[in-house]
Amino acid sequence: MHRPATIGISLKMYMGYEQTALWCTRIAEIADAHPAIAGGLAQLFVLPSFPAIPRCVEIFAGRGVDVGAQNLFWEDAGAFTGEVSGRMLLEMGCSYVEVGHAERRRIFGESDRIVAAKTVAALRNGLTPVVCVGEPVRMTPEEAAVSCIRDVDAVVAAAGLMPASLVVAYEPQWAIGAADPAPVDYIQQVCRTISGWLAGQPNATGSRIVYGGSAGPGLLSQLGDAVDGLFLGRRAHDPGAVVSILDEVAVSARAAK
Template sequence: MHQTQADSREYLQAFLPQLENTPEARGIVLCAPFTSLVAMSKALHGSRIHLGAQNLHWEDSGAYTGEISGEMLTEIGTRYVITGHSERRQYFGETDETVNLRTLAAQRHGLTPILCVGETKQQRDADETEAVIVEQLLRDLVDVDQTRLVIAYEPIWAIGTGDTCDAIEADRVIGIIRKQLDNPEVPIQYGGSVKPGNIDEIMAQPQIDGALVGGASLKPESFARIANYES
């Protein structure tokens, strides 16, 4: 919940010029608040950046005050949507069942879901990381088309805390995630206090395909450095 429409336009003016030398193979998605999506869609027209939303409802329409549908998102040029983010699970009562419904709705409308999974500190300390994530995937991926999917491993204890999961450990967990999938080519990202100072090490890991960036994406120069990571 950051940035007004005016803020978003100003952000893009500073961000886009810093991508002139970014390798074309690197996909960049900005997942903005709903109120900024129209303004950003217009500003990004013809650019290399794709637009994403932060959530969607599983129904196409109806009396679901405060929610947004897949059709509403695709109409304005949205291509991606985050489902199952830990903050949605933690603060707004998301369950694996509702995450699955939202993920299916995204695909039904031609959106690519960025499905988030991850463990709490309590679960990690209890050595339950693998069991928790395997169970999440089992429930979240029911009937999901794995050819149109991105997965993000975001250890909840590392989000916004400055406490990044060690890159080698993140790579190990992402390897576990990949083994649970029917399609091993699904892009799998790491998310959790990703910043300019650790992006090169994170992206050097063999199992990690990308990064889901939170606070460090709010400053254009910071996010540009992440997009321009050195491999």
């Protein structure tokens, strides 16, 4: 990888408020000490539950770790009970926001139109959207790439002339929560195809692709330059796993010199 590895962690709704703060404190200590963070080899971001965001921003301030949210609304203000705007997320100190996760699509019925509108809301508020894409069932890598590109294209098209620097999180839905990630060669082929497509989009300059879907230690080294990083879930609840992945980043950077 020729640019810093992007390592994202979504805490979903597994941790309580104090548990989140304790975990973030431990991750901040790791970031302080790890050469991959100090040397600019990795960009680490954490997406906690909404109520914990201000506390997490405070914990990570000056520690080389960015904070984001797991969702946002497509309008910046108004009578939208229970929703949170990108404007407020930015004001709170967020840098990233996740959109389009398979759980949001399945449980809350979020359509391509809604995902695109939320992505545009993130962009106009200076947040980096983490756009989740992934085929619902296993298919050929070629078919999977076509499915994912269709979803990303809807987002890029909605952005229009607005610069759309995205983190595209490839998470095949059949691998989310599974015991193992998708096969390495499968991931590589899909991600390289998506990355090649993104490179041809003039308003998507600087976009990155990361792999999620039961990602954990050992995978980044196997995927090599097919991805720009990983998007982690429950396996990152163990801070030791985060250390292991940052170690992989450092080893890969040394090997690339």
